Amino acid sequence: MRHYPTLLNAIFIGDRVLDIGHALGCYPRALIGGQVPLTDKDFPFIRHLECILCVMGPKRALLMKAYESMGIERVVVEHSDCTPDPASIVDELRASGLTVDVVDFTQGMGRAFEDAGRIFGRPDEAARAARRHERDMETMQRPVAPLGRRVVTLLGLTNPQRNEHYLLLETPGGHLDTRILTPLGCENAGALLMDMAEEVVMEGIQRVSSPDRLDRLDEAAPDAIVLTGDPLVGLVALQEAVARKPSLARSVPALAAHAVYALPHCCSALPASLPRIWTEWRNALSPQAAPCTQRQQ
Structure with missing residues (x-):
């Protein structure tokens, strides 16, 4: 079954979550990111709240306010090897009453696609995307003639x-x-x-x-x-x-x-x-x- 792009009643924390959501046609109403340029132009329908460092630092209240004022149903958080790791605030968010899901990027893209498929309700599409991504990565790793540029x-x-x-x-x-x-x-x-x-x-x-x-x-x-x-x-x-x-x-x-x-x-x-x-x-x-x-x- 083919799925069409879906706007989720969610806030994504982390550019990687938006990237894998884009691969599955699932987008948030709001984003906390900052590592990828031009996301505001590429995704003008997404409300860009703040950068990750700010929300993980002195502006945590901004996330709480947006969650309540926008009637958000869940927050989807990136777990990665970044410093700081956005997932480090998951327990705090849950303790504050927020519904939080985590996409784990530390165990490879197969695990990340699996998590995303489960969270977004598209497990079959996520499995196909994971296989396609694996094949594409194998193609990238094959030796190529040096371009010399x-x-x-x-x-x-x-x-x-x-x-x-x-x-x-x-x-x-x-x-x-x-x-x-x-x-x-x-x-x-x-x-x-x-x-x-x-x-x-x-x-x-x-x-x-x-x-x-x-x-x-x-x-x-x-x-x-x-x-x-x-x-x-x-x-x-x-x-x-x-x-x-x-x-x-x-x-x-x-x-x-x-x-x-x-x-x-x-x-x-x-x-x-x-x-x-x-x-x-x-x-x-x-x-x-x-x-x-x-x-x-």
Whole structure:
């Protein structure tokens, strides 16, 4: 039996729960997340309450208030290896009278799909999704011919309420390298754009506070530039860099070849989506791919 997308009278705590819910067509009325960019644009029908760190810290009352004022039936919490682990507040929430279910991501995606299928009432669909995910992960782990690309990846974030934009750099050695670039035989060329005075946070991401750091793109010499999150933020930054230093348009291989791609952000909070993300990156960076701006999905 085919199920259609369903809006659950629930609050999800954790981006992984939203990711696996999306795979099963089950969505919450409200979300407490924060690791995945653009969830407000991808899921405009979901009320975004606060970030996980805030709710697990000084803003716990916000969750309680939303649970009561929205008439929520249950809270679905992510149990993961993150620090802090959202599931660490489950006992407290239950003691406060909330109905709480837990999706366990610490025992592999098979267990996570099983939990999600039971909680969302879609056990058969979850079992099929788990088998499909396992096959896709096996495909990812097969050796591939190295693509040999030098890649700079820029993450754009937007705060529409404040009309603020933030540019970040995926630094070498982070989650993106582990899951995408290294397995595909690509090199993260972002090292020469790093500012050692800035902190590296969020799985190897560093904020680009000074826009003139992109003036060093000719030193990094990427032959592909990938824009994740809000790609417009990265495009504007590239345009401004070329305006300041017109020689970049010729000296940076990626700009000279128009090899600029808008692709999905890759982070550990999207485990169910990883095979799709990996496939899109592989297709864009493959030699047979015509240089163009890829449509982000």
